[in-house]
Amino acid sequence: MIDALVTSIVILMAWSFLYRENIFYRIGEALLVGLALAISVKVGLDVLFNRIYIPIVVKQQWLSPTLIAVALGLMMYTRFSKSLWWVSRWPIALLSGAGLGVAMKGAVMAQIVRQLDIGSLFTKDIFTGINNLILLVTAITSLAYFLYTFEHKGALAPVAKLGIYSMMICFGTTLGLFLMSNIGFAISLIPNVVRPPGLYASIVAIILIIVDNLIKKE
Amino acid sequence: MSFLRRIEIPIILFAIGSLLPLIDYYTGNLSVQASELLSWVVILVTFSYLIGVVNLFRYHLNNIRKGRDVYYSVLIIGSFLFYLAIAYLNKSVYDWIFSKLYTPLSMSISSFVGFYTYTVFLRGARLKSPTAVLLLAVTIVILLYNTPTIRALSPQMITIGDWIKNVPNTGAYRGILIGMGISMIVLFMRAIIGRERSYLGGG
Amino acid sequence: MDRAVFIIFIILIAIPAISPLGLPISISSNTVEVYRQIEDLKSGDIAMWITDFSVGTWGQVGPAEVAVYRHLFDLIRRKGIKVIIVTTYSVDGSLNAERILREYVDTKGLKYGEDYVNLGWIPGYETTLMGIAKDFQSIVKTDAYGTPIDKLPMLRNVRSISDIALIGFSTSTSPDPYPRQLGGYGKPLIINTLIATVPWTLPYYEKRLITGYIGAESDAAGYEKLTGMPGEGLRTLDAQTLSHIYGVGLIIIGNIWYFTRRRGGGKG
Numbered sequence: 001m002i003d004a005l006v007t008s009i010v011i012l013m014a015w016s017f018l019y020r021e022n023i024f025y026r027i028g029e030a031l032l033v034g035l036a037l038a039i040s041v042k043v044g045l046d047v048l049f050n051r052i053y054i055p056i057v058v059k060q061q062w063l064s065p066t067l068i069a070v071a072l073g074l075m076m077y078t079r080f081s082k083s084l085w086w087v088s089r090w091p092i093a094l095l096s097g098a099g100l101g102v103a104m105k106g107a108v109m110a111q112i113v114r115q116l117d118i119g120s121l122f123t124k125d126i127f128t129g130i131n132n133l134i135l136l137v138t139a140i141t142s143l144a145y146f147l148y149t150f151e152h153k154g155a156l157a158p159v160a161k162l163g164i165y166s167m168m169i170c171f172g173t174t175l176g177l178f179l180m181s182n183i184g185f186a187i188s189l190i191p192n193v194v195r196p197p198g199l200y201a202s203i204v205a206i207i208l209i210i211v212d213n214l215i216k217k218e
Numbered sequence: 219m220s221f222l223r224r225i226e227i228p229i230i231l232f233a234i235g236s237l238l239p240l241i242d243y244y245t246g247n248l249s250v251q252a253s254e255l256l257s258w259v260v261i262l263v264t265f266s267y268l269i270g271v272v273n274l275f276r277y278h279l280n281n282i283r284k285g286r287d288v289y290y291s292v293l294i295i296g297s298f299l300f301y302l303a304i305a306y307l308n309k310s311v312y313d314w315i316f317s318k319l320y321t322p323l324s325m326s327i328s329s330f331v332g333f334y335t336y337t338v339f340l341r342g343a344r345l346k347s348p349t350a351v352l353l354l355a356v357t358i359v360i361l362l363y364n365t366p367t368i369r370a371l372s373p374q375m376i377t378i379g380d381w382i383k384n385v386p387n388t389g390a391y392r393g394i395l396i397g398m399g400i401s402m403i404v405l406f407m408r409a410i411i412g413r414e415r416s417y418l419g420g421g
Numbered sequence: 422m423d424r425a426v427f428i429i430f431i432i433l434i435a436i437p438a439i440s441p442l443g444l445p446i447s448i449s450s451n452t453v454e455v456y457r458q459i460e461d462l463k464s465g466d467i468a469m470w471i472t473d474f475s476v477g478t479w480g481q482v483g484p485a486e487v488a489v490y491r492h493l494f495d496l497i498r499r500k501g502i503k504v505i506i507v508t509t510y511s512v513d514g515s516l517n518a519e520r521i522l523r524e525y526v527d528t529k530g531l532k533y534g535e536d537y538v539n540l541g542w543i544p545g546y547e548t549t550l551m552g553i554a555k556d557f558q559s560i561v562k563t564d565a566y567g568t569p570i571d572k573l574p575m576l577r578n579v580r581s582i583s584d585i586a587l588i589g590f591s592t593s594t595s596p597d598p599y600p601r602q603l604g605g606y607g608k609p610l611i612i613n614t615l616i617a618t619v620p621w622t623l624p625y626y627e628k629r630l631i632t633g634y635i636g637a638e639s640d641a642a643g644y645e646k647l648t649g650m651p652g653e654g655l656r657t658l659d660a661q662t663l664s665h666i667y668g669v670g671l672i673i674i675g676n677i678w679y680f681t682r683r684r685g686g687g688k689g
Binding site for chain 1: 478515544562598637668
């Protein structure tokens with residue numbers, strides 16, 4: 001009972017923004033930020049405890065290479081110092097490098113080489129051949145649209161134009177699905193506010209909105 | 219000291235970080251070092267994650283000191299300290315707050331986009347040009363295709379929707395993916411030779 | 422006018438929440454494909470599920486995630502598979518995973534560490550994914566509760582991705598890192614994501630770098646039907662039907678309004 005009521009109240013506090021910005025919404029927003037911060041610190045400290053404290057302090061592996069990572073990690077906090085901020089660039093550089101290197105390693109095969117392989121245009125089933133042709137045309141034309149190295153003139157102009165149409169199909173698909181995604185959030189929450197005890201909180205919210213409207217009219 | 223401040227040092231660190239996984243993957247050499255680097259990343263990411271928290275904390279403390287949005291900043295810091303204390307003192311209350319308060323609050327704020335997408339559909343989805351007609355026609359078909367009841371009642375809609383999703387849509391996305399992959403290689407090359415330094419921030 | 426749009430939407434989705442309409446549904450082929458790949462796991466197989474979606478997107482990704490977890494834990498009982506749960510992207514994922522284990526999955530009678538483990542949050546995202554695929558033991562030091570992995574029997578022989586039979590992941594951001602690091606090993610790689618992210622995954626799916634996908638509550642509902650374990654997905658289906666038709670209606674009404682005003686000399 002209390003669980004459902006608390007849940008419905010926080011949903012209504014957040015949704016009250018749809019009426020207008022108000023104190024309930026701002027309290028909900030502040031709570032969300034505060035709780036998210038606490039969660040980040042708690043879980044972050046747990047990770048550091050498990051990966052640093054246990055091996056180095058508890059297991060006494062003092063000469064572990066992990067110590068270098070810890071030193072680099074602490075170096076990040078020099079960004080708060082006006083004279084030592086440049087030290088923080090070292091760990092950030094290593095981190096960015098590792099991130100990009102790892103992504104590159106996978107991208108060459110998954111995003112480029114494998115994607116260049118488009119099925120045969122001459123198949124027993126004529127529709128498969130046509131579909132493969134459409135796949136080829138839409139892929140090439142949408143890629144051509146992003147070729148900013150050359151001006152979209154001459155032969156490239158109609159190809160890039162066709163690229164816009166290709167992308168409109170994919171953006172149309174995404175737009176339809178984007179709406180679906182976003183309304184899904186509201187749909188999953190609605191039972192909390194239309195069934196008791198959440199319903200009672202909703203009635204109070206509606207009364208507050210009516211009163212606010214009346215006060216504004218006066 | 220001035221030597222240590224040189225920009226070449228972070229660029230070299232960037233090169234080491236990026237080349238180790240690649241050398242390991244393509245040659246099989248330096249595998250142990252690459253694995254060690256990956257486990258360092260776990261620690262570095264955690265430290266960087268906590269920097270974000272420190273930054274936000276400093277921002278709100280500053281707000282309180284300057285008398286700007288004091289009540290909200292106090293609420294943020296208060297709820298942070300309270301919840302952090304609860305996390306270590308009472309796990310069941312911590313879990314309850316996560317399930318019954320934090321999750322619905324977070325979901326409710328995420329749901330705003332859904333409400334506003336509807337108003338965009340009403341106000342902004344105009345058939346002003348051939349590209350807009352194509353975009354909206356596909357949007358409508360995809361919406362109907364994904365409507366559970368329509369799917370159940372009209373198999374034709376599934377055929378049309380499947381075709382749009384799997385053929386022209388996949389083709390166009392494939393072009394975008396290839397473009398992204400190539401851009402990543404270009405970014406990598408620029409960063410390795412020191413032309414791209416935005417990741418270092420602050421000059 | 423915005424408020425009217427919001428109110429109509431709320432009323433439309435509230436009606437089935439109060440009194441379900443029982444509109445018919447069909448199970449999508451992609452949902453059946455995912456179900457089959459998980460159901461095909463054999464005794465002793467290790468499945469790894471990466472829960473990386475954020476709390477705010479629970480409404481979209483959560484129901485299918487719950488359905489898949491229930492299926493996996495059912496398979497532990499029925500077939501003796503083993504399940505690894507891990508988060509690589511943000512803190513949220515690990516909390517979602519814990520919540521599902523706590524509130525939605527029946528773990529009674531199962532042995533933690535032998536039948537399933539929760540590795541918690543291993544930050545790093547793509548680098549962690551590469552670490553898991555390449556050298557599991559070096560990237561995973563402890564589970565979510567601080568137990569060293571050498572004390573968790575089911576993990577002793579897990580060295581790399583080759584020791585894992587199936588990998589699944591849920592995400593509410595870019596799907597790219599997963600096929601980049603975990604695709605192409607000849608293992609099933611399943612994604613549970615926002616429906617809006619599905620088109621993005623299709624080029625990978627077509628190349629079998631991702632072998633199955635589920636998105637949206639309709640797929641969650643289909644999955645719940647297949648497993649015979651009803652949940653949140655099936656409860657929200659009527660509301661989805663009404664809200665999609667409402668979206669199409671708004672596009673049509675908006676354009677009728679626009680063209681009528683333009684013909685009348687207004688700005689539109």
